[in-house]
Amino acid sequence: MSRRVLPVGDDALVVELTSGAEAEALHAELLRRRAAGLLTVREIVPAARTVLLDGLADPVRWIAELTTAEIPPAPARAGEVVELPVRYDGPDLADVAAHWGVGEEEVVRIHAGVEFRVAFCGFAPGFGYLTGLPEGYDVPRRATPRTSVPAGAVALAGPYTGVYPRSSPGGWQLIGTTDAVLWDHTRVPAALLSPGTRVRFVPTARPGAAGGGGAAG
Amino acid sequence: MSDRALSVVRAGALTTVQDRGRPGHAHLGVSRSGALDAPAAALVNRLVGNPPDAAVLETTLTGCALRPRCAVTVAVGGAPCPVRVNGRPAPWGAPLRVPAGAVLDVGAAVLGLRTYVAVGGGVVVEPVLGSRSTDLLSGLGPVPLTDGTVLPLGAEPAGHTRVDVAPQPAPPAELVLRVTLGPREDWFTAAAVRAFTSRAYRVSPASNRIGLRTEGPALERALTGELASEGMVLGAVQVPPDGRPVVFLADHPTTGGYPVIGVVRPADLPAAAQAVPGTPVRFLAVRRR
Numbered sequence A: 001m002s003r004r005v006l007p008v009g010d011d012a013l014v015v016e017l018t019s020g021a022e023a024e025a026l027h028a029e030l031l032r033r034r035a036a037g038l039l040t041v042r043e044i045v046p047a048a049r050t051v052l053l054d055g056l057a058d059p060v061r062w063i064a065e066l067t068t069a070e071i072p073p074a075p076a077r078a079g080e081v082v083e084l085p086v087r088y089d090g091p092d093l094a095d096v097a098a099h100w101g102v103g104e105e106e107v108v109r110i111h112a113g114v115e116f117r118v119a120f121c122g123f124a125p126g127f128g129y130l131t132g133l134p135e136g137y138d139v140p141r142r143a144t145p146r147t148s149v150p151a152g153a154v155a156l157a158g159p160y161t162g163v164y165p166r167s168s169p170g171g172w173q174l175i176g177t178t179d180a181v182l183w184d185h186t187r188v189p190a191a192l193l194s195p196g197t198r199v200r201f202v203p204t205a206r207p208g209a210a211g212g213g214g215a216a217g
Numbered sequence B: 001m002s003d004r005a006l007s008v009v010r011a012g013a014l015t016t017v018q019d020r021g022r023p024g025h026a027h028l029g030v031s032r033s034g035a036l037d038a039p040a041a042a043l044v045n046r047l048v049g050n051p052p053d054a055a056v057l058e059t060t061l062t063g064c065a066l067r068p069r070c071a072v073t074v075a076v077g078g079a080p081c082p083v084r085v086n087g088r089p090a091p092w093g094a095p096l097r098v099p100a101g102a103v104l105d106v107g108a109a110v111l112g113l114r115t116y117v118a119v120g121g122g123v124v125v126e127p128v129l130g131s132r133s134t135d136l137l138s139g140l141g142p143v144p145l146t147d148g149t150v151l152p153l154g155a156e157p158a159g160h161t162r163v164d165v166a167p168q169p170a171p172p173a174e175l176v177l178r179v180t181l182g183p184r185e186d187w188f189t190a191a192a193v194r195a196f197t198s199r200a201y202r203v204s205p206a207s208n209r210i211g212l213r214t215e216g217p218a219l220e221r222a223l224t225g226e227l228a229s230e231g232m233v234l235g236a237v238q239v240p241p242d243g244r245p246v247v248f249l250a251d252h253p254t255t256g257g258y259p260v261i262g263v264v265r266p267a268d269l270p271a272a273a274q275a276v277p278g279t280p281v282r283f284l285a286v287r288r289r
Helices: A020-035 A058-066 A093-100 A104-112 B039-048 B192-200 B267-275
Strands: A005-007 A012-016 A043-046 A048-052 A081-086 A115-120 A124-131 A145-151 A155-156 A160-163 A168-170 A173-177 A198-203 B005-010 B016-018 B054-058 B064-070 B072-078 B081-083 B086-090 B094-098 B104-106 B116-121 B150-152 B175-181 B202-205 B211-215 B234-236 B247-250 B262-265 B279-285
Touching: A005 A058, A012 A058, A020 A043, A020 A048, A043 A115, A043 A155, A058 B192, A093 A104, A093 A173, A104 A198, A145 B081, A155 B202, B039 B054, B039 B072, B039 B116, B064 B116, B072 B150, B081 B094, B104 B116, B192 B262, B192 B279, B202 B279, B262 B267, B262 B279
Parallel strands: A081 A198, B175 B279
Antiparallel strands: A005 A012, A012 A048, A043 A048, A115 A124, A115 A198, A124 A160, A145 A168, A155 A160, A155 A173, B005 B064, B005 B150, B016 B054, B054 B116, B064 B104, B072 B094, B072 B116, B081 B086, B081 B104, B175 B262, B202 B211, B211 B247, B234 B247, B234 B262
């Protein structure tokens, strides 16, 4: 087993796993233990291949436990799939198609055919790093980040898909736009996407984009 | 709006509403936020009789001026500065009565950077995820104050502390930050780790509520690959590609992909909040508790 547990300051630990799936499994197990009253911790933050536990009362005791604990696979997520309607009209759609070696329509078919999961959040409130694209579909970040990416932009970088919750600078490849509200602090929960949420992108009409000379409207 | 309100006559360089922040939401990408000099914020709240979680104002360098619509008790603390009520000198670090319509001027910091202003009843803007703090990275909470902003106030507490002056630590002439190495010190050369814990750094003017940036010897990496994004704690010392350590403060990002060479003891961060650009910084390696 190659799981490593590294101390972070005096009251936090980062658990290093070998894959995103293992990190998701550990995250699920830690949430279960916290809900059962077996773990007292301020923050549990899953990331690409790690899980951070911040604000532990007794980190030393947890080093041994987390190193050796048997971690069951993440349970199948109950609950609905969040469907995000998307216009695949992003300015980088052609670049992504070139990276994948397919046509633009095929990019839409592939991207909309995948069930994604939120592996972790970060960057901005409500920004989820979504995994699910098969291997080989990684794309690089843009060489020069945009100074402003509009809210609702559907974007790719590395193995991840994400949706910008609000306008911000960004270096991801933009393939589409959604009107879904990713973050609304007056809503409960405020974040539409949280770690573990299942997500599907549903293509909506692309006026003028289909071959054959654009429908009116 | 009721008379229990405060209008902003002069917002200053950066004045924000802050309380004890919103921990517990890092997994959603929400920073903890909250007053950078938390002991100073707690003290001014105590002086006016507020509970410790009441929202106060945090000014940066140039202070601010406020006109309450009702008589209020205020206390000014943190970075020392001249305080005036309708132009007349008033005490710093002690409770102070300001009549309705008078102008409370919180002057520029004489030492340090961030002054805190507590008002009896606290600032009661709408909380977001349980906190009224402005989070500059996430864009949560009220936007920074501008001239003319009107802030609602809570009910005046029953009484305030009777003190002539409350002692507060002086802003640091030299910032000594105790740091436990890791989790990624092995991403740096042994020489870089030695330099980090022995050489002199200075506070960079590019510092803000997100991070205390430093100027000094660049830390050389032993590993050049990309670290996958991982969770970040308050006080984490992240080293970006330019090699200059950045100490994460309250509005820090919740995940990040640059290696963390060490973590500063949280008890040392209030002093970091008061260190003006140019202040010498030493990172002192300490054993994990």
